[in-house]
Amino acid sequence: MNSIDKLSELFEKFPGVGKRQAKRFVYFLLRKNSGYTKDLSDAILNIKKNIRLCEESFQFFYTERGGNLSPIASNPNRDDSKLMIVEKDSDLENIEKMGVYDGKYFVLGGSIPVLSKTPNEFIRETELLRLIEKKKDKIKEIVLAMSVNPQGENTLEYLRKILENFNIKISILGRGLSTGTELEYSDKDTFMSAFENRR
Amino acid sequence: MNSIDKLSELFEKFPGVGKRQAKRFVYFLLRKNSGYTKDLSDAILNIKKNIRLCEESFQFFYTERGGNLSPIASNPNRDDSKLMIVEKDSDLENIEKMGVYDGKYFVLGGSIPVLSKTPNEFIRETELLRLIEKKKDKIKEIVLAMSVNPQGENTLEYLRKILENFNIKISILGRGLSTGTELEYSDKDTFMSAFENRR
Amino acid sequence: MNSIDKLSELFEKFPGVGKRQAKRFVYFLLRKNSGYTKDLSDAILNIKKNIRLCEESFQFFYTERGGNLSPIASNPNRDDSKLMIVEKDSDLENIEKMGVYDGKYFVLGGSIPVLSKTPNEFIRETELLRLIEKKKDKIKEIVLAMSVNPQGENTLEYLRKILENFNIKISILGRGLSTGTELEYSDKDTFMSAFENRR
C-alpha cells in the first residue's frame, strides 16, 4: 500500500482523529525535516522501554533504574489506608495535579459498558482483587472515583458488588453542584444530591 | 421613529436577543394576522393584571381570586421549617418541577456582582430580613441555593453575613460531581468537594 | 389559562424561540416597569398601522403620509430595467445595506419546499406575474437572488419556468468561492462554479 495511505490509516486509530486530520498529520511529517521524524519514530518505538506498569497501582510510570512500583505506590509518605480506584491514567494525572489527595491509587484500565455480559473483560478485575487481598489489613477505605455517566455508574455498581466481601469501607465521590452549575438548568439527580449533601 | 425600528429596539432589550433576531421578530409579526398580534399585545398589556408578587416569597404567581400569597407560600402542606433562598423565578420553577423539595422559598430577585459596593441594590434584602424576622420561630433551616459561579458565590457570602444573627442554621447546596462530570477534566474545587463529601 | 403560560405560548411561536426562552421573556416582562410593557404592547398593536405592503415590490415599508409604493419602488433614480426577486424582507434589507444594487425588487414572501405539489401557495406568484406583465416593456433583466440550499434551488427552477414566456433575460446570482471558503474543504458544486467562472 501507498506509504501515505498506510501511515494515514495508523493515525486514524488515534483517539479523536478522523480521516482528514490523519492525512494532515502525514503531510505535516512529509514537510518536516528528517531529524524530527527520526526523533518521533524513535520516541514511539521506545515509548515502552523505560515505562513500566506499576505492579500494584497499574499506573504507567517512567523509570531508568528499574523497579516495579510507581513513585506514588512506593512513596512511604502516601497514606496506605486510602485506595482510590480510577478508570484511567489521565484521571489519576488530573487528580495528582490538584495536590489534594494523599492516598494510593489503582488504575482500572477501563470502564464497563451498560448491559455488558462480560464486565471483567473491560477492567483489571483480577489484579484489583489481588491487590486488595494483599493489602486488606492496611486499607481502611476504598474510594471509587468514576465519571458521572451511565458507563461510570455501571462500573461503580459492579465494583461495589465484587468488593463487598472485603469488609472495607467503600465510598464514592460526592455528588452535587459542580463549578459552573446553574440552578435554572440543573438536572434532578444533581439537585437531589446537592440538597441531600447540603452543609 | 419608524415603527419597525421602534419595535425592533424594544425587542432588543429582551434577554439574549440581538439586533438581527429583533428584526426577525418584527417581520414575523408583520406577516402574522391581526388576531395574533392583538392577542400578543393584550397578553403583554395584561401580563401583570392577574399576576401578583407573593408578599412572603416574592415569587410571581397567577391568581384570579386575589390573595397575597403564592400557592406554595399558602400551602399548609409545605414544610415551614425550611426556607430555600433562590436567585430568580426560573430557578424556583426548575426545582419545583423535580418535586423533591417540600419547604418554602424566597426569591432574591437577583445576585450580587463581585466587588459591588451596594450589594443590597441587587437583591430583596429588606424583604428577606422582614420575612425571616416574622417567621424566625418556625424556620429551622435556611438553604442558600445559588448557582456555582463567582456572582453566586459572592451572593452566598453576603447572605451568610446578613443572616448570621438570626441563630438559624444556614446551609448551602452540596458541591461535588454533577451529571456529566468527567474526572479527567474536573476542576480542583469540584474534585475537592466531591472527595470531602464522599459517602 | 394562566396568563404567564398564555404569553409564554405566544412567544414560543416567534422564530427561533423555544419553551425556555419564551418563559424567560415572560419573567423579563414581569420584572419590567409598566411603562415598558405598555410601550411594547402598543408598538405590537400598531406595528401594522403605518406599515404598508408595497403594491409593486411587496416590501413592507413605513409611511405616515400613506402611498402604496415603498421608497425604493417609487424612487425615480432606481433603475427600472433590473428587477431582483428575493425571498424575504431581511434579504432585501441586507442587500440594500451594502449599497451596491440600484435596481428594483420583488419580495416573494417565501420559498418553495422541494417536492411541494402546490408551489404557488408558498410564494406571491400571481402578484409577481402581474407586476412583470405590467412592467414588461421596461424590465430588461430579472435577477433571481435565492439562497444556495435545496429550497432555494427549487424556487429558482420554478421561477425560471413561470417566467420563461416573458422574453426577458433571466439571470441568477453567480456561484463560486465566497468569503471564508477554504479550498481544502470546498464542495464539488462550489469548486466547479468557481472554476467555470474564473476570470
Place this chain on the structure above:
Amino acid sequence: MNSIDKLSELFEKFPGVGKRQAKRFVYFLLRKNSGYTKDLSDAILNIKKNIRLCEESFQFFYTERGGNLSPIASNPNRDDSKLMIVEKDSDLENIEKMGVYDGKYFVLGGSIPVLSKTPNEFIRETELLRLIEKKKDKIKEIVLAMSVNPQGENTLEYLRKILENFNIKISILGRGLSTGTELEYSDKDTFMSAFENRR
C-alpha cells in the same frame, strides 16, 4: 527527560494538537501492543522513503519505481495548457477527488502572511518561476486557486505581480455564492461578486 513527556512534546507539534490530546496519544500508544507501535514507528521513519516531491508540480507522491514526476505531472492525458497553482497538497487532493479539472498543478507549499516583508520565504517562488519559464510555450492559462481569506488574497496579489511578465493569461477562481450561502447573512464582497458574475 521522561519518555512520556518527550513523546508528548513531539505530538504537540502536530497540526491542531494541544497538550491534553498529545498526552492522550501517548497513553493510547502505551496501551497498544508492540506490533502497532512498531508499525507506526516504521511507517513514520519510512514516510519519506518511497515518497518523492514531484520536480515539476512539487506534489508529494508515492512511487516504488523511482521517477521524478508525480502521476499527474507525467500523465500525457492531462492538459498541459492549464496550470493550477494551489497552496498545499490537501487542496490538490480535494480538487482531484472531484474529478472536474484535467490540467496540471503546482503546489506552492504555503501562503504569504499579510504585511510579510519576505514573501518568497513562504512559497516555492524560484521553483514556480523555473517551471513556468520551462513550460511557457505550452501553458496558455495559469489558474490561481487560493482560499478566500486575507492570507489567500495576499498570496494572489503577489503571484499576479511576479507572473505578469510571462505574457500568459492569469485567472483566479470565480467568487460568488457558495453552497449554503444565505442571502440574509451574506457579506458585501460575496454578494458583489455574485451579482457581477450573474448568468
